[in-house]
Amino acid sequence: MQKITIYDTTLRDGAQAEELNLTTQDKIRIAQKLDDLGIHYIEGGWPGSNPTDRRFFDEIKSCTFKNAKLAAFGSTHMAKFTPEKDPNLTGLLEAETPVVTIFGKTWDIHATVALGVPLERNLELIANSVAYLKARVDEVIFDAEHFFDGFKNNPEYAIQALTAALEAGADRLVLCDTNGGSLTHEIGHAVAEVRKRLPEASLGIHAHNDSELAVANSLEAVRLGAVQVQGTVNGYGERCGNANLCSVIPNLELKMGYEVIGQENLARLQPISNFISEIANLRPFMRQPFVGMSAFAHKGGIHVSAILKDARTYEHIPPETVGNERRVLLSDQSGKSNILFKAHELGYELAKDDPTVDRLLKELKLKESMGYEYSVADASFELMLRQALGKPLDYFHFRHFFVVDAKREEDPEPMSEATVIVDVKGQQEHTAATGMGPVNALDRALRKGLERFYPRLGEIRLLDFKVRVLSGAVRDTGGTASFVRVLVESGDGTDRWTTMGVSHNIIEASWQAVVDGINYKLFKDEMTEA
Known part of the structure; x- marks a missing residue:
């Protein structure tokens, strides 16, 4: 089984995303989690670009990694300096990492316009920088910036830039779709040509997501011979982001048959994805494939009925293989199967012909038509279920x-x-x-x-409070009107639960949600003590 290595750049390229700001301690905690996941390379940042990255490399020296190699990132030396005098290369060496990654220009217009140097001089910058670093560190990775655009514009020069890095001692050539504009067949054609022209080279892929193809382009590059994928957790990155490793890794491991991080580590993917979202102070994307809350959520009654018989009918992989879980949602599209699954999940065993199921389904559809959304308020649904079972709470x-x-x-x-x-x-x-x-x-x-x-009510803390105006929700008396839905998320240091209220009056809707939240806390404590 062929091994594909993963090079994570969440701490550098990912940190360039809008709204994402990481402290030095944030970066250290994320690096440790990435190591736990079995990531092979962790790019810590650009030590010459900002104080946060410099502090990171100073402080990370006291940490020991089980799986990952730490990499420092920078550019080829400036044209006005020799490698020995270049402050960027000096900063990379001072980081004292076993791996150094440098990017160089492989698109001819970037050499002549962005750098303002002749094409031959650009090749010298690449070769001199790689050779200088390779004599001083264990591993040098060359990121061929804008390679695919360069290949389209001037394929001979783009290959010459790769050759310069390879002959100077680069351990890996990473082909970068820096603007994220290449289509998958274009990636495939370029990678195949590089494999043909430089068969001895070890190749990697670094794709951006501006055309919503970063994952597909990364997989295609691997299929055609790349042995390393660069990307970020949750696809964080500048503009539209980078290749999402939370999709790349399971696709490679589960569907393409490559050895990546192993099945045991793969089961940690969803919790670590959420952990990094939390550290970044960004809300997890619910519909993110593999690791999102909605990735294995089922709402339609026909779907739920089928997965109860065989989950393969509506799931492309078992959710637990990536650390996720199956969720059945309750809505006006629900059937009896949704009610039975949810009741079982909550510890209530109901038969399909139990009249309670019909009553619940009828009430659920009526309340959903008024604006209730039980798919996001499990605690309120359980209280409604107990009412239907003739076990109302009487606190x-x-x-x-x-x-x-x-x-x-x-x-x-x-x-x-x-x-x-x-x-x-x-x-x-x-x-x-x-x-x-x-x-x-x-x-x-x-x-x-x-x-x-009930003194334990003092443990409750309000964690979130959401209000939404629902125009056009159908009233039980007929006609249409605007309702307000209030969702209250509560916690007691051990558990979290969400309750809901709906009314024309925001105070009444809030009261319903607050009362449900208190009732649920009292019920939960009673069950724990029983």
Whole structure:
């Protein structure tokens, strides 16, 4: 089985993405996770370009990697310097990494226009830089910048640039689709020609995603002889991003039969993808193939019925092979199979002919038509399921709430105050509280009335609060109107859960979601203690 090495550039090329900013400590934590995943090369950054990267290379020296080689990145030396005097090459050597990657111009117009040097001089810059570094480090990788555009414009010169690097001692030639504009058949033609002209060269591929083809282009290059893929986790990168390693790796390993990081490491892919999103402070892309939350999510009743019989009917791979999981969503497109699967997942065994299933399905479709979205509020669905099973929760009984919002000319912010009356264990609690807005005031007043009876409610923290206006949702009385849907994500340090409310009134919708969240916490604690 042929081995394909993975060269991760999340910390350098990925960090050039809009909205992505990494501290030195962020980069160290990500590097350690990439090593855990079995990545072969980790490009730490450009030590000559910014203080963060310089600090990274200083501090990473105290870390030990099990699988990965650390690489420093930079350019060929400047035309006005010799390699010995060039500050960029000096910075690369000071990083003290076993691998150094340098990029050079292989598109003739970049040599003459961007660098402003004759074509022959550009070849000298490439050869001199590679030779100088190869005499001082274990491994030198040459990134042939803009190779595919250069190959289209002047194929002979693009090959000459590769030859200059190879003859100077480069261990690998990486063909870069820097602008991301090449189509897959163009990548294939160029790689095949390089293999023909330079059969002794070890080739890699570095693709950008500007034409939505970075993954496909990387796979095609491997199919035609490349032995290394450069890319980033989650496809982060400048403009439209780089080749997404979360798609490249499983495609190579599971579908093309190459040895990459191994099955055991592959099962860590989804958690590490999410970890890096969290460190980058970016929301994970739900519909990302292989590792996204929606990658193995099923909504249509026919689909769910089929996967219950054989998951291969609607899944191209078992989700657990990449560390993901199958999810069945509840919506107005659901059938009985969705209800049965979800009930089983929550620990309730129902027969297909159980009348509860028909009642639940009817109620689900009605509420979805009003704007409820149970696919994103599992906790609210479980509470509805227990109600349908004749096991409603009875921790407290709502009697009344009253909310006042007021603002005077001299007030910097409005004042919110809520009064709540609930019956709890045979006693009536009448409480009031102020808050930062009416929902916060309601939440505080309700908890004030309950925490004396249920002290663990003090563990709940509001993690997220989303409001969406649903124009045109169908009312149960007929006609159309605007509803508001509120999603509340809560947590207690151990678990997280999402609840929901829908109403014409944002306060009422919020109240529903808050009450469901508290009921779910009380139910969860009761089950844990039982």
